[in-house]
Amino acid sequence: MNIEMIRAAQTRLAGVARHTPLLGSPFLDEIAGRRVWIKPECLQHTGSFKFRGAWSALSALDDKVRSRGVIAYSSGNHAQGVALAARMHGVPAVIIMPADSPRLKIANTRTYGAEVVLYDRATESREEIGDRISAERGLTLVKPYDDPQVIAGQGTTGLEIAAQAAEFGITQADVIVCCGGGGLSSGIALALAADAPGLRVRPAEPEGFDDAARSLREGRIQRNERLTGSICDAIVTPQPGELTFPILKDRAGPGLVVSDDEALRAMAQAFNRLKLVAEPGGAVALAAALFRTDEIEGDDVIVTISGGNVDTDIFARALATLDRPE
Amino acid sequence: MNIEMIRAAQTRLAGVARHTPLLGSPFLDEIAGRRVWIKPECLQHTGSFKFRGAWSALSALDDKVRSRGVIAYSSGNHAQGVALAARMHGVPAVIIMPADSPRLKIANTRTYGAEVVLYDRATESREEIGDRISAERGLTLVKPYDDPQVIAGQGTTGLEIAAQAAEFGITQADVIVCCGGGGLSSGIALALAADAPGLRVRPAEPEGFDDAARSLREGRIQRNERLTGSICDAIVTPQPGELTFPILKDRAGPGLVVSDDEALRAMAQAFNRLKLVAEPGGAVALAAALFRTDEIEGDDVIVTISGGNVDTDIFARALATLDRPE
Numbered sequence: 001m002n003i004e005m006i007r008a009a010q011t012r013l014a015g016v017a018r019h020t021p022l023l024g025s026p027f028l029d030e031i032a033g034r035r036v037w038i039k040p041e042c043l044q045h046t047g048s049f050k051f052r053g054a055w056s057a058l059s060a061l062d063d064k065v066r067s068r069g070v071i072a073y074s075s076g077n078h079a080q081g082v083a084l085a086a087r088m089h090g091v092p093a094v095i096i097m098p099a100d101s102p103r104l105k106i107a108n109t110r111t112y113g114a115e116v117v118l119y120d121r122a123t124e125s126r127e128e129i130g131d132r133i134s135a136e137r138g139l140t141l142v143k144p145y146d147d148p149q150v151i152a153g154q155g156t157t158g159l160e161i162a163a164q165a166a167e168f169g170i171t172q173a174d175v176i177v178c179c180g181g182g183g184l185s186s187g188i189a190l191a192l193a194a195d196a197p198g199l200r201v202r203p204a205e206p207e208g209f210d211d212a213a214r215s216l217r218e219g220r221i222q223r224n225e226r227l228t229g230s231i232c233d234a235i236v237t238p239q240p241g242e243l244t245f246p247i248l249k250d251r252a253g254p255g256l257v258v259s260d261d262e263a264l265r266a267m268a269q270a271f272n273r274l275k276l277v278a279e280p281g282g283a284v285a286l287a288a289a290l291f292r293t294d295e296i297e298g299d300d301v302i303v304t305i306s307g308g309n310v311d312t313d314i315f316a317r318a319l320a321t322l323d324r325p326e
Numbered sequence: 327m328n329i330e331m332i333r334a335a336q337t338r339l340a341g342v343a344r345h346t347p348l349l350g351s352p353f354l355d356e357i358a359g360r361r362v363w364i365k366p367e368c369l370q371h372t373g374s375f376k377f378r379g380a381w382s383a384l385s386a387l388d389d390k391v392r393s394r395g396v397i398a399y400s401s402g403n404h405a406q407g408v409a410l411a412a413r414m415h416g417v418p419a420v421i422i423m424p425a426d427s428p429r430l431k432i433a434n435t436r437t438y439g440a441e442v443v444l445y446d447r448a449t450e451s452r453e454e455i456g457d458r459i460s461a462e463r464g465l466t467l468v469k470p471y472d473d474p475q476v477i478a479g480q481g482t483t484g485l486e487i488a489a490q491a492a493e494f495g496i497t498q499a500d501v502i503v504c505c506g507g508g509g510l511s512s513g514i515a516l517a518l519a520a521d522a523p524g525l526r527v528r529p530a531e532p533e534g535f536d537d538a539a540r541s542l543r544e545g546r547i548q549r550n551e552r553l554t555g556s557i558c559d560a561i562v563t564p565q566p567g568e569l570t571f572p573i574l575k576d577r578a579g580p581g582l583v584v585s586d587d588e589a590l591r592a593m594a595q596a597f598n599r600l601k602l603v604a605e606p607g608g609a610v611a612l613a614a615a616l617f618r619t620d621e622i623e624g625d626d627v628i629v630t631i632s633g634g635n636v637d638t639d640i641f642a643r644a645l646a647t648l649d650r651p652e
Contacts, residue, residue, distance in 0.1 A: 021347065023369065026410075027437065042601040043349065084352075104598070111353065271641075272430070275368040275634030277601040308601030312645040315597075319638040 001148045001243060003194040006155035006187065009056040013156055016088075017052050018044050020157075022164040022302075025273040031290050035300045037170070038286070039161055040276050042308030046108070048234070048282065049157055049184055049306050050074075050081030050144075056153025057142045058085045066091050071139040073097070073126035075233045076105025077307050078144040083112035094133055096126050102233060102279075102311045121227055145183030146241035154184040158191025161302060165196055170300045172198040176256060176285040178306040179203035179212045180235035182244030188304075189251040199302070201252040204285040206232040206260060211239050212248065213255025221245050231260050231314060234281030234307055256288035256295055263287045267318035270305060280314060282307035327474045327569060329520040332481035332513065335382040339482055342414075343378050344370050346483075348490040348628075351599040357616050361626045363496070364612070365487055366602050368634030372434070374560070374608065375483055375510055375632050376400075376407030376470075382479025383468045384411045392417050397465040399423070399452035401559045402431025403633050404470040409438035420459055422452050428559060428605075428637045447553055471509030472567035480510040484517025487628060491522055496626045498524040502582060502611040504632040505529035505538045506561035508570030514630075515577040525628070527578040530611040532558040532586060537565050538574065539581025547571050557586050557640060560607030560633055582614035582621055589613045593644035596631060606640060608633035 020043050028036040041049035058066060069092035072082040079095040086093035093114040097106055098121040110116050119129055134141050143150060161175060175192060177185040182203065189201040203212040209230050214222040223239045230236050240248065258266075263280045266287035270278040278286065285303040289296065346369050354362040367375035384392060395418035398408040405421040412419035419440040423432055424447040436442050445455055460467050469476060487501060501518065503511040508529070515527040529538040535556050540548040549565040556562050566574065584592075589606045592613035596604040604612065611629040615622065 018347065018349070021344065021369070023344070027434075040601075043347070047601050108353075271603050275366075275373050275603040277597050277603065312648055315645065316642060319641065322638055 001151060001190070001247065003190055005148060005152040006159060006191050009149065009152035010156045010159055012059040013052060013055055013153065016055055017156070019160060020044060022161070022168065023274055027273045028269060028290065031269070032301065033293050034298065036289050037168070037300060037302040038274060038305060039157065039302065040305045041157060042276055042278055042282060042305050046080035046084050047307055047309045048077035048081065049154060050077040051084060052156050053150035053153035053183055054078065054081035054085040054142060057147060057149040058089050060149045061140060065140055068138045068140070069093060070142050071096070071130055071134050072142045072144065073130045074144050076101045076109065076309060077234050079105060079109040079114070080112060080309070082142050083109050083114035087113045094139060096129050100228070102309065104311050105309050108309070145181030146243045148243065151183050151187045151243065155187030155191045157184065157304070158188030159195060161188065162192055162195035162199065165199060165302065173298050173300040173302050174202045174253060174296050175199050175302040176202045176204050176288050177304050178235055178282055178285045179205050181237040182212060182240045182248055184304065184306060185252060186244040186247035189247055193251055202254065202256055203248065203252055204256045204258065204288045205235065206230045206263060206284055207257055209236050210255060210257045211237070213257050215240050215245060216248060216252060216255050219249065232263060232281035232284060234279060235284065256292055258284050258287040258292060262291045264318040265321045266290055267315070268321045271319065272322060276305060277308040277310065278305045279307050279310035327477060327516070327573065329516055331474060331478040332485060332517050335475065335478035336482045336485055338385045339378060339381055339479065342381055343482070345486060346370060348494065349600055353599045354595060354616065357595070358627065359619050360624065362615050363494070363626060363628040364600060364631060365483065365628065366631045367483060368602055368604055368608055368631050372406040372410050373633055373635045374403035374407065375480060376403040377410060378482055379476035379479035379509055380404065380407035380411040380468060383473060383475040384415050386475045387466060391466055394464045394466070395419060396468050397422070397456055397460050398468045398470065399456045400470050402427045402435065402635060403560050405431065405435040405440070406438060406635070408468050409435045409440035413439045420465060422456050426554070428635065430637050431635050434635070471507030472569045474569065477509050477513045477569065481513030481517045483510065483630070484514030485521060487514065488518055488521035488525065491525060491628065499624050499626040499628050500528045500579060500622050501525050501628040502528045502530050502614050503630050504561055504608055504611045505531050505581070507563040508538060508566045508574055510630065510632060511578060512570040512573035515573055519577055529574065529578055529581045530614045531561065531581060531583055532556045532589060532610055533583050535562050536581060536583045539583055541566050541571060542574060542578060542581050545575065558589060558607035558610060560605055561610065582618055584610050584613040584618060588617045590644040591647045592616055593641070594647045597645065598648060602631060603634040603636065603641070604631045605633050605636035
């Protein structure tokens with residue numbers, strides 16, 4: 001895993017993935033007490049950064065291997081990324097999804113043409129199901145984060161951030177990244193180390209599912225005690241990846257942890273101030289920038305909004321926080 | 327009013343206004359039966375394209391004149407654009423706003439540092455109030471649309487659309503533009519005539535407030551019978567402008583008219599498929615592309631989302647349309 005793989009992925013993604021802008025708002029700067037810069041990957045194809053890693057992985061496969069099809073397990077964003085990348089390559093895709101995934105994500109994955117297999121997140125292992133089906137049909141498993149080509153694809157986000165930060169004259173800043181298994185965080189960390197060494201990744205997670213923060217603190221991989229009960233479905237994983245964690249251990253700063261309520265309030269600010277739709281897991285980095293200001297240093301902070309695939313009932317809960325007395 | 331003024335405005339706006347992307351979604355293509363391309367000016371500073379025209383107008387003023395301050399009348403988006411452009415130039419701004427403007431727009435305009443004067447849209451003339459205060463304080467009036475430098479600023483959106491369409495290989499298409507007084511529509515029309523002559527502006531308006539469509543049909547300016555009662559507050563004006571209408575008459579295709587319900591459904595699709603927040607008036611062009619498909623020709627259609635400054639109660643109404651049985 002190295003920077004050349006990320007640059008090669010960027011070449012394969014050119015003209016396919018969207019180059020997302022770097023946005024800001026004086027209202028958010030005021031809340032945070034420093035300049036806040038937003039990398040809105042909710043505007044990426046399929047509504048999350050996951051399309052980058054999926055395209056990177058599929059485009060790196062041998063033609064013959066790829067033509068038999070691919071399989072993925074995902075609560076929804078990786079699912080959609082793989083489904084669309086497979087459709088664009090003209091190959092079949094099977095997606096293993098938790099039965100409690102947001103309805104929108106399940107419906108979209110099917111609409112992209114993938115075959116969806118649902119499983120129980122609390123009692124079944126998605127890896128076992130995935131392995132069995134891949135073996136039966138000769139499918140190639142596209143892992144959600146612990147795969148070098150997936151990390152390389154997500155890392156293209158970091159190359160863009162490095163170039164955009166330079167354009168705006170930002171040489172020192174924390175880059176807060178919504179973190180599940182660590183594919184996006186580790187990819188961005190590698191890209192920044194090469195192209196913007198004054199920028200440092202800080203993984204952000206929801207309370208109770210802070211495996212990355214605890215792992216970084218302990219210096220070795222820690223697991224989450226439970227895998228259900230967060231509204232941040234997109235970034236709830238059992239533990240940091242075997243490939244991603246060593247990268248984060250070397251290069252990332254301490255993790256940031258926010259409450260579900262802070263994630264909802266950040267979604268409301270994204271609606272109000274950026275005109276962007278963020279999902280709860282995609283809003284934890286912005287939440288950390290806005291509401292955990294004491295744990296961040298410097299005059300600038302950069303945050304990812306990693307996805308925007310949210311059902312209307314959860315979005316309505318986020319909007320309701322705007323009417324709450326301060 | 328000519329293309330050179332638009333190019334000069336583009337130079338003044340460089341590094342200040344955002345260059346918004348051109349987005350799409352296969353889900354929207356399916357609804358529309360053709361490729362739909364979105365120019366999301368809701369991502370512009372202050373949440374609407376109006377910042378372009380305001381910056382263009384203020385930056386074109388003589389230093390001495392500008393330093394005395396500016397005044398504007400607006401239901402909210404022009405207000406915010408002028409307020410922010412004035413703050414960035416370090417000069418005072420007075421904004422005359424209808425008392426029934428969305429709360430968010432009034433609050434934001436004040437937060438940008440402007441003095442807000444409210445008036446009754448049904449019984450008072452904003453022009454009279456504006457003229458009186460400008461005379462008293464030596465302020466320069468920045469008109470919302472019937473001003474060459476404002477039209478030039480809005481026209482920069484058209485230069486971007488022309489370049490982006492070329493990049494995606496689109497040489498023939500209707501460009502549906504949310505239309506109030508016609509500043510954005512006429513500016514884009516002039517830009518396209520110069521840089522992308524196969525693209526044609528089609529103004530979009532809400533039912534009952536279709537002064538531009540009727541004026542184009544009749545060949546002379548028609549007025550709206552009423553000025554209240556639409557959720558599309560941003561684009562309800564008495565009539566097309568004296569400067570903007572002749573441009574539209576020469577260069578625009580027939581107007582498109584959508585219902586408030588269609589605007590709400592388009593907002594829901596922008597939420598669901600683009601992860602963008604659109605306001606009702608900012609969604610009428612997308613509504614026309616999605617729901618008035620028989621009135622549009624060609625394999626591609628380009629639409630503006632002109633703004634995203636919407637209160638939560640209206641946005642909740644838009645989201646509720648997603649749960650409605652088809």
